[in-house]
Amino acid sequence: MATGRTHRPATRSRGIPEATVARLPLYLRALTALSERSVPTVSSEELAAAAGVNSAKLRKDFSYLGSYGTRGVGYDVEYLVYQISRELGLTQDWPVVIVGIGNLGAALANYGGFASRGFRVAALIDADPAMAGRPVAGIPVQHTDELEAIIRDNGVSIGVIATPAGAAQQVCDRLVAAGVTSILNFAPTVLSVPDGVDVRKVDLSIELQILAFHEQRKAGEEAAAGTAAVPAATREQSATDQGPDGDVPAVMPA
Amino acid sequence: MATGRTHRPATRSRGIPEATVARLPLYLRALTALSERSVPTVSSEELAAAAGVNSAKLRKDFSYLGSYGTRGVGYDVEYLVYQISRELGLTQDWPVVIVGIGNLGAALANYGGFASRGFRVAALIDADPAMAGRPVAGIPVQHTDELEAIIRDNGVSIGVIATPAGAAQQVCDRLVAAGVTSILNFAPTVLSVPDGVDVRKVDLSIELQILAFHEQRKAGEEAAAGTAAVPAATREQSATDQGPDGDVPAVMPA
DNA sequence: CAATCTTTGTGCACGCGTTCACAAAGACAT
DNA sequence: ATGTCTTTGTGAACGCGTGCACAAAGATTG
Numbered sequence: 001m002a003t004g005r006t007h008r009p010a011t012r013s014r015g016i017p018e019a020t021v022a023r024l025p026l027y028l029r030a031l032t033a034l035s036e037r038s039v040p041t042v043s044s045e046e047l048a049a050a051a052g053v054n055s056a057k058l059r060k061d062f063s064y065l066g067s068y069g070t071r072g073v074g075y076d077v078e079y080l081v082y083q084i085s086r087e088l089g090l091t092q093d094w095p096v097v098i099v100g101i102g103n104l105g106a107a108l109a110n111y112g113g114f115a116s117r118g119f120r121v122a123a124l125i126d127a128d129p130a131m132a133g134r135p136v137a138g139i140p141v142q143h144t145d146e147l148e149a150i151i152r153d154n155g156v157s158i159g160v161i162a163t164p165a166g167a168a169q170q171v172c173d174r175l176v177a178a179g180v181t182s183i184l185n186f187a188p189t190v191l192s193v194p195d196g197v198d199v200r201k202v203d204l205s206i207e208l209q210i211l212a213f214h215e216q217r218k219a220g221e222e223a224a225a226g227t228a229a230v231p232a233a234t235r236e237q238s239a240t241d242q243g244p245d246g247d248v249p250a251v252m253p254a
Numbered sequence: 255m256a257t258g259r260t261h262r263p264a265t266r267s268r269g270i271p272e273a274t275v276a277r278l279p280l281y282l283r284a285l286t287a288l289s290e291r292s293v294p295t296v297s298s299e300e301l302a303a304a305a306g307v308n309s310a311k312l313r314k315d316f317s318y319l320g321s322y323g324t325r326g327v328g329y330d331v332e333y334l335v336y337q338i339s340r341e342l343g344l345t346q347d348w349p350v351v352i353v354g355i356g357n358l359g360a361a362l363a364n365y366g367g368f369a370s371r372g373f374r375v376a377a378l379i380d381a382d383p384a385m386a387g388r389p390v391a392g393i394p395v396q397h398t399d400e401l402e403a404i405i406r407d408n409g410v411s412i413g414v415i416a417t418p419a420g421a422a423q424q425v426c427d428r429l430v431a432a433g434v435t436s437i438l439n440f441a442p443t444v445l446s447v448p449d450g451v452d453v454r455k456v457d458l459s460i461e462l463q464i465l466a467f468h469e470q471r472k473a474g475e476e477a478a479a480g481t482a483a484v485p486a487a488t489r490e491q492s493a494t495d496q497g498p499d500g501d502v503p504a505v506m507p508a
Numbered sequence: 509c510a511a512t513c514t515t516t517g518t519g520c521a522c523g524c525g526t527t528c529a530c531a532a533a534g535a536c537a538t
Numbered sequence: 539a540t541g542t543c544t545t546t547g548t549g550a551a552c553g554c555g556t557g558c559a560c561a562a563a564g565a566t567t568g
Contacts, residue, residue, distance in 0.1 A: 019554080026444070026460065030444075044516070060517080070565080072516080103364045104365070107360070184458075190304070200461050207438050210276055210454065213278070213342045213343055215412060218435060310548095324534070325546040326536085327546090
């Protein structure tokens with residue numbers, strides 16, 4: 001039936017706004033790059049430019065974490081890296097299982113971004129018996145039958161679903177029943193989960209459709225405005241972000 | 255929010271809210287499933303449940319497209335599929351190029367969701383000469399040198415970047431210079447583009463970090479509340495958006 | 509120590525998006 | 539026709555997120 005979810009403030013006293021949480025990884029990435037270049041401090045203006053956001057927004061975001069900056073100077077890079085990492089929970093180990101080792105699952109398993117930040121691929125799981133034992137990204141694929149045992153034995157709380165749409169809900173149910181409370185879903189399906197379980201979805205098809213919409217709109221405008229349209233070529237750091245509203249997710253290569 | 259485009263209301267006269275546009279593909283998917291089951295009509299309540307959203311929100315979303323429903327009955331499935339497809343620009347052909355044919359690029363090339371909705375993989379491009387000519391998903395990979403010619407000859411306006419982070423901006427620049435105006439970026443980098451070019455990003459690392467944040471928060475709550483926590487188990491359609499309950503702080507002091 | 513300069517932290521206003529709640533519209537039965 | 543019942547379409551209120559603009563804080567210089 002309806003979403004019986006008890007409506008709650010969502011932004012609690014000590015709670016950090018969801019929009020801010022979604023940007024923290026972005027800041028962390030920029031800060032890590034600065035750290036590797038041994039840059040000691042950075043101003044909100046500089047960091048904001050690197051992350052592709054407004055500096056005022058960045059300062060407000062950081063203000064939710066506490067006052068870690070020094071007026072007249074900026075933020076200490078190393079300290080900020082630590083604070084954000086801690087806030088995001090990246091200072092601890094997060095074993096992750098990937099279910100569905102097809103093209104996408106294999107790509108995810110090979111993704112270097114996993115180990116880099118506390119995430120560890122604890123196991124690769126596939127329903128195809130023929131896959132069992134075959135190593136992917138150096139990790140032997142295990143059969144779905146082992147799912148519950150794997151989750152339990154490794155204390156896995158985060159699961160990645162990369163199966164066909166038809167199998168996603170079933171896999172999801174088993175993951176949740178086994179103790180997983182956070183799911184990253186790559187299957188083009190709406191997953192139904194109990195309260196307390198977080199689901200984020202990454203859907204290539206949806207992304208493309210959104211782009212097509214804007215593309216069509218641009219074409220229409222251009223036609224309507226005659227030839228005198230779209231001249232703009234001023235290279236800018238406008239980084240047309242459309243990710244802020246906690247919208248879409250992603251994937252990515254090393 | 256959408257394109258960081260300064261001029262232009264963003265919500266034009268005929269403009270559909272960005273949040274609504276992002277949900278249209280979701281509705282379309284649910285409607286397509288109903289269509290395949292030959293369901294003639296559907297109520298906002300039913301469709302909303304299938305798409306995992308609030309029914310009032312769905313009705314408001316549709317109201318931006320026009321009045322396609324019949325009070326007392328619901329919406330005509332076939333008609334709605336057509337209207338949404340048209341609105342999203344899926345009734346026309348969208349040639350797409352994928353740049354960077356590594357694990358992820360290959361997975362994307364093999365992804366069936368492409369052809370299904372007007373998207374057609376026009377070409378696969380990689381910088382590695384060794385890849386040139388090798389077929390992936392039945393399409394021979396072409397070298398980066400051909401990029402401009404491919405874009406021009408095929409009238410490509412949508413590009414997918416699946417290269418390593420270091421090459422992304424350069425590839426992006428070439429795509430834009432060649433005429434691409436919509437980019438789906440899988441590389442973990444902030445892309446800088448001129449006005450008029452839309453960029454959407456998909457970042458696995460960010461998604462996992464957001465999940466880790468909530469996971470950590472949940473663990474903290476559980477610990478703080480002792481054993482009397484997280485009892486809820488009512489199976490519900492509370493899908494996607496994470497940000498549900500946000501109880502106890504769970505944030506340690508600095 | 510005082511003056512000046514830089515940059516943070518935030519109060520405030522604005523706009524988008526969500527949700528409720530209900531009147532209007534149409535189907536359907538009598 | 540008239541009445542009842544179902545479901546849409548939307549007015550209005552509310553909350554979140556964004557960005558401006560500025561006072562406060564601290565560094566730096568003389």
